Every structure is written in structure tokens, then in C-alpha cells.
Amino acid sequence: MTSPASPAQAARLMKLATYASVSVAAVLILAKTMAYWQTSSVSILASLVDSLMDSGASLLNLFAVRYALEPADRQHRFGHGKAESIAALAQSAFIIVSGVLLLVEATRRLLNPEPIGAFGVGLAVMLLTIAATAVLLLFQGYVIRRTQSAAIRADALHYRTDLLTNSGVVVALLLAQFGWPGTDPLFAIGAALYILWSARSIMGSAFNELVDRELPDSQRARIIAIAEGHPEVRGVHDLRTRSAGRIDFVEMHLELDGSMPLVKAHRISDEVEAAVIAAMPGADVVIHQDPAGIVEVQQDEQLQ
Known part of the structure; x- marks a missing residue:
């Protein structure tokens, strides 16, 4: 069992986790943009939209965590910890927006199918995405066990969602390559619905903390x-x-x-x-x- 970190260790780990999240999101946005440009796959577009939302959420998380780690002062005698919950609530809003946009585009593509090109490029980028996300989640999991950070936990939740959706994109690309093109927009619709559902958990946890709900x-x-x-x-x-x-x-x-x-x-x-x-x-x-x-x-x- 991982032991809790000291306040100084927790601060350092939380900052490292936010920097890692922002860096991974930026790299994946560039890779997925290139892949979508070459393939026109709506499932890759789904993953790209999600990464764009992730990057915004991760940047928000970075600033929120830095603020939350500030020690208590005369105007904030109970500290600044609720900034993490505010960030988590905002992240859920980002996730909802990404889910709605994706649902609209996937439905349009289902009604007006388009061929997928550059299969090899798309597959390679998605495998890279899965590997980078898995490594980030391992590190975030370690940080959460040591710090119990609400903001990092929310960040990790939508990256876990990414891991599942990105794995599904690979399956959709493979099926489309073997003569099942309808799986591409259908998967994107499923991913959008799952993204919207996952936002509920983040929003509920953040709301409970903001309204001072009792501990379990x-x-x-x-x-x-x-x-x-x-x-x-x-x-x-x-x-x-x-x-x-x-x-x-x-x-x-x-x-x-x-x-x-x-x-x-x-x-x-x-x-x-x-x-x-x-x-x-x-x-x-x-x-x-x-x-x-x-x-x-x-x-x-x-x-x-």
C-alpha cells in the first residue's frame, strides 16, 4: 500500500502530474490533427476533439492546483483547497461540450459517409496515443494514491475515458479497413455518449465537496x-x-x-x-x- 505523501512531497507530485498532463495533451493534439487530416476518420476526429478538451482542462488544472497548494492566509483561513473542486467542475463542463460536439459530427458522418484514407498513419497515431495515455495514467494513479488530489483524480478520469475511446478507435479503423465503414461513425457516437456519462461522476464529486458534504x-x-x-x-x-x-x-x-x-x-x-x-x-x-x-x-x- 502506498503511503501518503508529506505536504511538500504532495505539492511536488501534484505539480509534476499537471505538467505531465499538459505535455501529453499537446503532443497528442498534434499527432491526431495530422492523422485526421490524412484519414478523414470521424472516430479519429472524436479522439482529437477529446484531446482538445483535455488540453484546456489540463491547463485549467495546472493553474487550479498551483492556487490550491497556496498555504492558508488571513483572507483564506481554511486554505485554498476548494480550487481543485472548482477545476474539477469546470473539467466536467469541458467533457460535456466535447461529447455534444462529437455526437453532432458523428451523426452527420453516419448520414453522409466518407471513405477513410491513410489507414497506416491513423493506426500508428492511435497506438502512440494509447501508449502515451497509459503511461500518464500510471503516473497519475501514483500521485492520487500519495496525495488524494481531487483535481488530479478528475484529470485521470477523463484520461481513462480516453484510453477506452482510443482503443475503440483502433477497432473502428480496423473494421472500416476490412469492409465495415459504418463502424467509424457508430463508434464515435458511442464514444460521445460514454464521454457524457463519465462527466456525471466528476461533476458529482466536485459538487459534493463545494457544498461541504459530510465525509463517508x-x-x-x-x-x-x-x-x-x-x-x-x-x-x-x-x-x-x-x-x-x-x-x-x-x-x-x-x-x-x-x-x-x-x-x-x-x-x-x-x-x-x-x-x-x-x-x-x-x-x-x-x-x-x-x-x-x-x-x-x-x-x-x-x-x-
Whole structure:
């Protein structure tokens, strides 16, 4: 299992991942433009349009990640991590646009078929595309495991889509070469629909982070178990969680012995905080101490 990166390592890896993404997108755009010019294949056009959208998304990602990595300041006390979610939301918009444009062109080509030329060039370019995308995805996967970056995860999602669609382009070219020309626009239509469907996952994840959705129930249960695992803690209530980029924010109230000295209560809170951060590296944890039984007292007062 890959260990989480330190903040400095995470920043360096995320920047490298964005530079790699932009570089690969630029190379693939040039190669696919040449291939489409020589073949007139609508499935290659589909891949080219997707790469153009990828390049725009990757450039947006580059600037968003650089901004998200800026430390917290007086105007942004919780940091700049949500810039990653904004970038991911924008990327989903890019993907939707590319899917719609591709669907329109593929439908037109299905109704008005055109022959495919320079088969060898088109096949070679698509195989190069698949190899470059696979290498990039391997690196992005490593970065995601080390950093949990939302923006890099969104970037990797549409490159995984590219890998599938590019593999399909190769199949479409081969079938067209062997007497099945209709597979070229049909595949492009299928690729467009898949691109539109994949945008839903990116958009949903980014939206949840922007509206401060709670962390998954399994993580919340783990936090409570860690806190209640301390021998001096009598209970936990008012647990609130959210994420912003690479940082998880955790707020909770610990119930402690009401006669306990404040200095001891503070020490226990520090110990619980350290335990939570050990389980969730990089988390921002805020703990409030309450006397044990306070929840029941408040509930009784509300009933009176």
C-alpha cells in the first residue's frame, strides 16, 4: 500500500502530474490533427476533439492546483483547497461540450459517409496515443494514491475515458479497413455518449465537496471509534466533517469528566487529535471539551 505523501512531497507530485498532463495533451493534439487530416476518420476526429478538451482542462488544472497548494492566509483561513473542486467542475463542463460536439459530427458522418484514407498513419497515431495515455495514467494513479488530489483524480478520469475511446478507435479503423465503414461513425457516437456519462461522476464529486458534504459514514465511524477509544473520553457528539482539496476538516465535542482540570482536558484533546491525524494524515481537527452528561441535560431542558 502506498503511503501518503508529506505536504511538500504532495505539492511536488501534484505539480509534476499537471505538467505531465499538459505535455501529453499537446503532443497528442498534434499527432491526431495530422492523422485526421490524412484519414478523414470521424472516430479519429472524436479522439482529437477529446484531446482538445483535455488540453484546456489540463491547463485549467495546472493553474487550479498551483492556487490550491497556496498555504492558508488571513483572507483564506481554511486554505485554498476548494480550487481543485472548482477545476474539477469546470473539467466536467469541458467533457460535456466535447461529447455534444462529437455526437453532432458523428451523426452527420453516419448520414453522409466518407471513405477513410491513410489507414497506416491513423493506426500508428492511435497506438502512440494509447501508449502515451497509459503511461500518464500510471503516473497519475501514483500521485492520487500519495496525495488524494481531487483535481488530479478528475484529470485521470477523463484520461481513462480516453484510453477506452482510443482503443475503440483502433477497432473502428480496423473494421472500416476490412469492409465495415459504418463502424467509424457508430463508434464515435458511442464514444460521445460514454464521454457524457463519465462527466456525471466528476461533476458529482466536485459538487459534493463545494457544498461541504459530510465525509463517508465509514470515515465518520472511524473518527468516533478513535475518539471513544481514549480511556478518558466518555462520549462524542456534534461530529462535523468536510473536505477541501487534499484536506479533511473534522470538528467534534468530547465528553469528559466534569471535575477534570482544564489542563488535563486539554491534554486529552491533544491526544485524540493526534490519533485522528495519524489515521487521516493532513486532517485539520478541532475539538471542543464538554462535561460528561451535558447532552442529556440539554435534551431534558428542551423537553421542559
